[in-house]
Amino acid sequence: MTIMAKILISLLGTGKSAKNDNNKNNYTTTTYKFENNNKLYRNQQYATNPIIEKYKIDRLFLIGTSESMWDNINEIYSDNDDSDYAYKILEKKENADIDDCFLQPLNDKISKKLPGSECFVVLPGDNQEELWGIFEKFQKIIENLSEQDQLYLDITHLFRSHSIMSLIVAEFGKIRAGFKIKGIFYAMLKKDEASVIIDVSIFYELLSWGQAISNLKNYGNSFELKKLINTNIDDKNISGKFNQLSDAISISDMRSLQKSINSLSQTIDNFKTSSNKILPLIASDLEDFFNRFKNQSLPEFQLNLSKWYHENKNFSMAYMCLAEASVSIMCKKEKLDDTNKDNRKEAKDILFSWSDYKNNKKLSTKEIEIGKTFKKINNIRNNIAHNLPASNSSSKSSPNDSIKNLDDYIKVIAEWL
Structure with missing residues (x-):
């Protein structure tokens, strides 16, 4: 299958505070490396850049609050000195006044290198309403991914609630859209040695x-x-x-x-x-x-399978297995080879004859009960298998009654076995 795009969603934190002045704040510059890989990525503030390089990311989505380090991202992706916009970012960040529209110029800069990239501003997530707002921003990204896309997550920065939300929304989107989650990365900062970027998707896989x-x-x-x-x-x-x-x-x-x-x-x-x-x-x-x-006779296996399907609320399969179990039990009782088609028909005919108790006075009470029960089971099974309309149905049992009575039918056949 052709890969449409490799998508990275990265969370952007606030770094060291720059309150009361216009000096931009920073993450500590470090050297990154990936687990089980000796290649070094020197002088990096973000794990995002090494991930983009290593996995050849096609599109980047950055998620942060209005106080996140958008100024640093602007510096990374600016080809020339855009001091006016850079100053405005710092000013608005100081006042927690950055929104999606304001970051459109930054979107354009990132998209020159990674077409289709976009930045999203979210709230901290201090209450249910804010959490739903975060979900909607993540969902806006996820709903545009196709089944062929590969998604990578960088959860190193920002608040932990945003990291958790990114995992939940990714799973939600994966179920709906079918795209693959190829990596979930967390970078562990170390002072005196290379900081390791580890793939924690094993926990997601669990x-x-x-x-x-x-x-x-x-x-x-x-x-x-x-x-x-x-x-x-x-x-x-x-x-x-x-x-x-x-x-x-x-x-x-x-x-x-x-x-x-x-x-x-x-x-x-x-x-x-x-x-x-x-x-x-x-x-x-x-x-x-x-x-x-394991290691059961065919009648035992079919009966237990019927019970299992019943427990799993797969009632149609429960009826099919129960009908076949009834025939197999009769084959066993009559010492007939249950793998022979004619023998199974003979066993079924005997069961039907037990249901016709008015014309067979020699039947025991137990045989009559089994015959009547099998006839009901078989009729319901046939109606399910052949999707018969009510006017042509051999069973007058409603779906609700068929479900409600199934447990009793299983007990009758189980006692006979």
């Missing part, structure tokens, strides 16, 4: 892994976890097996899903002992998931 695990355990959605494993895990054996598991979940292939779970459960020690820092953290969650389903 949130993504946690959400992906939650999606699998609570919603039956394995897509995000599959994507993270394929992106971050070098072990092709693990990623390949998890891809099979995810695909089986996605299309509800119960036999393939059972096979994948049994196969992956045998590799759980690889997760626990992996050199990758993330895998051991999620190993116990995956192990709990695998243990719930």
Whole structure:
């Protein structure tokens, strides 16, 4: 996929105060370097410039308060002496009177080197209203990013609330627009040696892994976890097996899903002992998931899968699995091969005959209950699968009743097993 643009959002702080005079304030000049890289970036006041150089940033968005060091940024990006505008910045900064419109000349200067760049003034964030205002400024940037763009964040300067907000809005925007967050940088100032710019996106990635695990355990959605494993895990054996598991979940292939779970459960020690820092953290969650389903007969597996989908509020899949579990249980009771299509039809016919208790006086009370329950399950399952209108529906159960009664249906079939 072609990369449209590399975007850097950088937070601009206030530096040392310059109250009561027009002398510009500064950050301490330092030498920067990146973690695990010996290249030195000397005589720098901001981590922003080394990030721009190293990652070949295309567009810069600067966010600061009216008292941030816009004068220093103006000095960096001015090709000639613009003392009048520089003085006005200092004067307005002294009075906390800088706004977005006033910074338009600075936008133009930065855009000569990084086209499309822009500066935004935000409030300190001392209350809920100001926080929403900060969110709206961040959102103005984020909403113009495309799926192909790559976003970098520099959270070194400004107030910590702004750093937190930048992370939250970036995640919010990523979910909506689909762009990639490639780096989150924080520079640690050191006096007697090079200040290191570290990528702290690992903490952000932990949130993504946690959400992906939650999606699998609570919603039956394995897509995000599959994507993270394929992106971050070098072990092709693990990623390949998890891809099979995810695909089986996605299309509800119960036999393939059972096979994948049994196969992956045998590799759980690889997760626990992996050199990758993330895998051991999620190993116990995956192990709990695998243990719930591994080494079960087909009827047991299908029934537990129905329970799982029910817990995850995926009621249509719960009904499909419950209907198939009922047929598999009958195959087991009648000693029929449950992999044979004709045998499964025979088992289903027996279940239907149990529902016709008026013409079959030899049925026990339990068999009648199972037959009636299966008929309801199967009718609801068919209506869901074929999207039948109410006039042609074989089941008169409303969606609300189908959801409400599902737990009782599962209990009837589970007791029979």
